[in-house]
Amino acid sequence: MSKKLINQPANFVDEMLEGLLAAHPDQLAVAKGDSRVIVRKDAGTGNRVGIVTGGGSGHLPLFVGYVGRGLATAAAIGNVFSSHSSDAALEAIRAADCGRGVLCLYGNYTGDRLNFELACDLADAEGITTTTVLGHDDVASAPPERAAERRGVAGLFFAYKCAGAAAEEGRDLAAVTAVATKVADATRTMGVGLSPTIIPTAGKPTFELAEGEMEIGIGIHGEPGIRRGELETADSVVEQLFERVSAELDLGPGSRVAVLVNGMGATPLEELYVMYRRVRQLCDERSVVVHRAYVGEYATSLEMAGASLSLLKLDDELVSLLDAPAASPFFRQ
Amino acid sequence: MSKKLINQPANFVDEMLEGLLAAHPDQLAVAKGDSRVIVRKDAGTGNRVGIVTGGGSGHLPLFVGYVGRGLATAAAIGNVFSSHSSDAALEAIRAADCGRGVLCLYGNYTGDRLNFELACDLADAEGITTTTVLGHDDVASAPPERAAERRGVAGLFFAYKCAGAAAEEGRDLAAVTAVATKVADATRTMGVGLSPTIIPTAGKPTFELAEGEMEIGIGIHGEPGIRRGELETADSVVEQLFERVSAELDLGPGSRVAVLVNGMGATPLEELYVMYRRVRQLCDERSVVVHRAYVGEYATSLEMAGASLSLLKLDDELVSLLDAPAASPFFRQ
Amino acid sequence: MTPDELTDLLRKAMPLLGRAADELATLDGAAGDGDLGITVSEGARAVEQALDTLPADVALAALLRAVGAAFARGNPSTFAALVGGGLLAAARAVTDATTVDRDAALAVGRAVAAAIAQRGGSAPGDRTVLDALIPSLDALEQATGTSEAALDAMIQAAEDGVAATRQMSPRKGRAAWTGDRGLGHPDAGATAYLRFLQSLREVTVGTDGRVDG
Amino acid sequence: MTPDELTDLLRKAMPLLGRAADELATLDGAAGDGDLGITVSEGARAVEQALDTLPADVALAALLRAVGAAFARGNPSTFAALVGGGLLAAARAVTDATTVDRDAALAVGRAVAAAIAQRGGSAPGDRTVLDALIPSLDALEQATGTSEAALDAMIQAAEDGVAATRQMSPRKGRAAWTGDRGLGHPDAGATAYLRFLQSLREVTVGTDGRVDG
Ligand SMILES: Nc1ncnc2c1ncn2[C@@H]1O[C@H](COP(=O)(O)OP(=O)(O)O)[C@@H](O)[C@H]1O
Ligand SMILES: Nc1ncnc2c1ncn2[C@@H]1O[C@H](COP(=O)(O)OP(=O)(O)O)[C@@H](O)[C@H]1O
Ligand SMILES: [Mg+2]
Ligand SMILES: [Mg+2]
Ligand SMILES: [Mg+2]
């Protein structure tokens, strides 16, 4: 049975949003046309390129947690692990547009894509220019030669951060889109799962993991990973993740990276720091410079125990965008 | 068996600290004399009253997470759920002192107290003036007439925030201590546990909770609560917690409060917002004004599933101290 | 059969679909995220409500539009968007149909399949709903005799199609690359389509499942 | 017995204490936080190490200081601070003792108990280590005959004391106010003291547990 502090499972997402808006009325608002769209308080003003994201619920702070200053402008909210509607995506695009166009920046999942594509077509008919960049950082979800098919996971945070900073600076849609593309292409992530998640309306785990078992490469919704095996030490797990996420980034002495050690939900922050310790050692051994490290819960899977490691390879432009200030109820720098 | 991403259990705390320092070298440093003492990068400078805290590990962001600007100056770190040593407490006090004295601000646990008391005696012998304020917000741990015996839990955050702001403003030791005392006396917390925790070196749960069972009033280390029973809805749980935490605060129309809905570790952020929704409704019904709401993980118990509700009754002084900026790797406002 | 009669059948069949929610959640969880049970039960509920708002003497195109939009919105997801979008495409393909005969049914089915393949970028053998849908349309095309017999043939073909997905690699070969947690299970979306056909038969021929033609 | 002989006994007894770690973790977890197993096993290890650094012909006070400081630092906690601090206080009380006879042992025990009660703000009946320690000291005070017989009497009294804690409310009556999860179990700290005495007897009289006096 599920151990959840919820009311009617069917009301879970709407009650969560109600709580969110009640807690952060100074920063967030609901869009006029759709209760499943959350926007920055100042969305639609300021003559900035809009950035819209969205996807299923159950991943906080993803996606709505990255609606804020120097981040995304609006998010369309789906049910737990299900896409938002195309209506919500359209409403989010409308709310985010100040006339300079809107970047749709979200993870590569078929359902999200289908609903965003429809919304973009409709937005286009209304005279709103949109571009699309998909997060596809999960190296476990397809081999390198099919990198475009990969799912988007925690590394999406880096794309929000950099594209959001570019939009905040006043860059135009093409430039903001180029930043998002550059980040999406230079980010790699892989995760490990130690326990399953439970969708509230389903009430039971979507898959099973035996006592003492882990799944390397697991998806953010519990999609199958690359390998199941006996739980190993944090160091050994990190070494395997690091090997895979760094392999395609062509890192050498002097390369600069941003690191994200992300908790999936139930794993204590202490363990994430134990993991980061090893990540840092591996970087140091290779003379790879960690420009910034983020350790915490950035993209969760409800109560799944586990963690993921993301690396973003940086250049001078990305360094300055990553360092720019940002502020949402969930992330502030 | 425990599902943990760790290495040798005996190295857990030291490896966690190593990761923490590697991730935040711009903000945190280890004290010269003791590897179990973490200080603000600028500790001992700035002519501010020092604030020292400490306690067992396994509660991040408590305690070391509140070492930062506008918060605490240094923290002494114990093993998981065990007190720091008196040596570490003394070293923390030394590191935090700029000559204006040091407030020791921590939770009311016998082990922490014994080790801090010894350290304060030794500091006194070295000419460092100290004062002590104990967090004692857990209403489930003793009845009102024995309020001073209560344990300190998540509500300690409010004390760090306000006393830290007072110290940052340059107030003297007596004034900073008075703020901490005022906050400690005006804060109430109660929690609910849905699953046990596992101390890494023990490797098995410290207590059992049956499927579908919850424990109201559980302590931050899993200490027994007030009542075990079948898991109820989030709304019903919040109503019970609110009733108990508000009872002694004499709240009426126009009273101002700060609210903290704190996750114990495994409970998803979404559920905390579902809980906050009900807290806010209860406040609204009573015309109690929520000046600020904090929702997230502020004091955890490793991978325990559960949450706590804290209320701080505010006056004008506390409002302005609570609103002041603060910054640590874990909390930024 | 008139569109109104089809509306009536669907109104009876939709509540039966909810029974498959657990099974579909488990199948989807084996290879994906486990939300398909909700997509189908919420989608069916949304369709049921939409049917109640239809006027009498509804045109087939209008019925398909209402059903497609409702299913797409019930629990937005891949399956909802593909099937809902497919039904909307079918509505455009049958604008002038006023009776639901075999040809009209076939036209609808083919339009749905084509739209799913196009928007999903998928083909038969990719372990999707198409692997049950397309064989069942082939069976319909070849069917002679009563509509009940045709439905039975469709179900048989869909069952075979679902069984065949057990051996297919999910998501265009991902299982070959990653683990094999999903392998051995039938595809969830294909199973959902089969359960839809079975629900339809149940309300057509009574709960004993025997075909009276 | 000389302090050196006591050092030797303790060096043998400390490794045995680790066997109680699981039991103590469980007992402490029932009413508290479960860390007492670690406090005792780490404390014993720290004591063992400290004993190795002692010079020959050590004074009793110096032995107690070394043992107390080591136990307090092993795994800092309530129990470590109280027991370690108690041993440091005892060192101050026996400054001029050079042999460990019954009077000296009693003086040490009483000093430890007094320090724990004072620093812990606790009294017999509060469900603490004192509820085993004090009765065992009373037994020692009344014991006549060999030191083995005295140790046996102490163990018997401590066992009775531990059993009595089952009925006591933890932490000065907290159980009466809160739940009763800890009730029925013996106190963890009292049990730890009993296991210490038993380890001492084991290395004194051999593992058969029989007393040769
Ligand atoms: N690209 C695609 N083309 C056709 N059908 C697909 C495609 N992707 C998924 N499906 C079908 O949808 C089902 C899963 O739907 P759903 O659970 O809504 O997807 P998700 O949760 O991944 O968004 C699959 O079992 C499959 O039958
Ligand atoms: N105030 C006190 N006075 C005397 N003994 C105490 C006191 N508090 C705890 N103890 C003893 O210490 C044991 C628990 O020690 P420990 O686990 O270190 O405490 P904690 O984990 O609460 O810091 C108890 O079983 C009891 O025997
Ligand atoms: Mg969590
Ligand atoms: Mg957590
Ligand atoms: Mg799915």
Ligand SMILES: [Mg+2]
């Ligand atoms: Mg304890």
